[in-house]
Amino acid sequence: MTGATERDPLLQSVPQSTANGLSAEAHEKQGPGPRDISKSTRYGILAGIWAATFLSSLNTTLVATLLPGISSDFQKSQQASWLGTAYLLATCTFTPLYGRLCNVLGRRGANQTAVLFAALGTAACGFSTNMETLIAARFLAGIGGGGIFTTATIITSDMYSLRSRGLTQGVAAVFNSAGMGLGGPLGGWIADQYGWRWAFLIQLPLFVVSFFLTSINLKYVTPGKGKSTKEVLKRIDYGGSLTLMGTVLSFLIFLSTRFGEEYPWSHVYVYLPFALSFVFLIAFILVELFIAPEPVLAPFLLRKKIPVLVGVSNFLVATCNFTIMYNYPTWFQTVLLTSASKAGAHLIPNGVSISMGSLFAGWIMHKTGRYKTLNLVFGVFPFISTLLIVTMKETSHPIQQWLAILPLGFGNAIVLQTMLIALLAHLPSSAMAVGTGFGQLFRGVGQVGGVAISSAIFQSILNTELHRRIQDENAEEIISKIRHSATLVAKLPPDLQRHARDSYAIALRAVFIMASVATFLAYLARLPIPDKSLDSGKPAVEGPPLPEPPLETTAPINPLEETEPDEEENNEDDSGHPSEEEDVVPTRPPMLVKRTRRLSTYESADGTLDLESGGSARPKSYLSTLSGRSR
Structure with missing residues (x-):
């Protein structure tokens, strides 16, 4: 038997899920954590999310070369600019929501929701019979398009350490940039050869491939407990999403009518959307600060x-x-x-x-x-x-x-x-x-x-x-x-x-x-x-679960959380002085926080709700206050 040497670690590595507080039996039953999965599974996940990323970026610039054919078919060239704007409006409005959905529906659930919206919207574009339907279909596709990029970024961050993420995100950006760069030329070529509708319809098989790859590979789990669908739906920030969309849409209409159509400032189509944009903006701020349980x-x-x-x-x-x-x-x-x-x-x-x-x-x-x-x-x-x-x-x-x-x-x-x-x-x-x-x-x-x-x-x-x-x-x-x-x-x-x-x-x-x-x-x-x-971006797999902190600790250490030492604990810069930016929100001790308000602790045994620990958009001190009120 070979003896230990000075090169051997004092503490042997344990699986990520075990280090996070799960027993070996629970780990085996529920499935591996995001950094315990095999290389083939990881590459299958990346292939699935990057295929969708390529399509999402492609649709951002696709319509630029399709506008002449679409305008001649529907005879409504004055509305053609909304084909690009509608997609970007939906992307802007719903993209931040997917950061929350990743903690509510799980990584796989959020990503596949985005892919489903994008695929349905793209199919509807191909079968549209008038300009109004096409604009609505582009908006539907944009709802999924923005979420695809956000969920792909979060999934990649799950599977790789902080230092490795840069290289992996660089590879991901190749698919993003390839989609943007090829959108215009590829769309124009397809439109010339087969008609503009096929520029949308030809994407559908790749959406199916993306959905299939994430279905069979994206099954890693993280610690937590599941909640009912009703509770999950109650936590989504509907008010924030709607008021944000109202803000951006009103301002877009104002820009279009005042500078595109040259209506005077005294025209109702100019001053009304301009005023509404400020009303919706104030409403958005109030919803995010005081109303939304989990603001976008x-x-x-x-x-x-x-x-x-x-x-x-x-x-x-x-x-x-x-x-x-x-x-x-x-x-x-x-x-x-x-x-x-x-x-x-x-x-x-x-x-x-x-x-x-x-x-x-x-x-x-x-x-x-x-x-x-x-x-x-x-x-x-x-x-x-x-x-x-x-x-x-x-x-x-x-x-x-x-x-x-x-x-x-x-x-x-x-x-x-x-x-x-x-x-x-x-x-x-x-x-x-x-x-x-x-x-x-x-x-x-x-x-x-x-x-x-x-x-x-x-x-x-x-x-x-x-x-x-x-x-x-x-x-x-x-x-x-x-x-x-x-x-x-x-x-x-x-x-x-x-x-x-x-x-x-x-x-x-x-x-x-x-x-x-x-x-x-x-x-x-x-x-x-x-x-x-x-x-510092290393998975927390090289030591036993962290102990519970004393009461005066400002940042609770949850034994179920995956912690990365320098990301969460090191509040000093490289010179050894305290950092100006405190990385952790001051809170009460963990036992005073009401767990039911922490969205990211949802999980199911089969991995369909595969969520990270922690991550509420509200500071934990705020949640503690609400917890005290509920008592």
């Missing part, structure tokens, strides 16, 4: 510096990305007079650079265990890219026209990856799902804002420039046609065409300047975020 926008995260800074950065980065993505092809189509397919092809370098940036960021973080230097150096790239785009002219070299967008995708991919890891590194593991949804909320609002605000600026300046240049007797009719059809510019007489090209160039330059300002402000917002070693 966790109030305690708004009091923490790093989550707020990450949220601001996500909003501005998404605004920049979608401002460029939805307006860059228009520049080539209206200023250089290229075809729609060639104009859309100029987005392909962006998709490639996003993939490269995501993989690079993940690899560097995995090797170094750090993220701040990476962010500071490559976070400047998007600003440089926007300056190159702003200075583009008709006479610019083709290298600038094709490659100016490369630094944008590469830099912002690195920024989004590092900000996700920074957010998770400064939150306790019990708040992982809520924190992920929190970050995605700001990113979703930024996506809608990038499209809607840039469109309002573009239409307003374009209208002004066209009126300044065109003053014929039929000027209003000509200007209206030019504003609402980019393809018309190439067909105009030479004199009118020159006026239109110059007007489009000036309007688009203003939009690109807006994107440049957004990415610069995002860089400033990230500067105060401190660095933190990612070496």
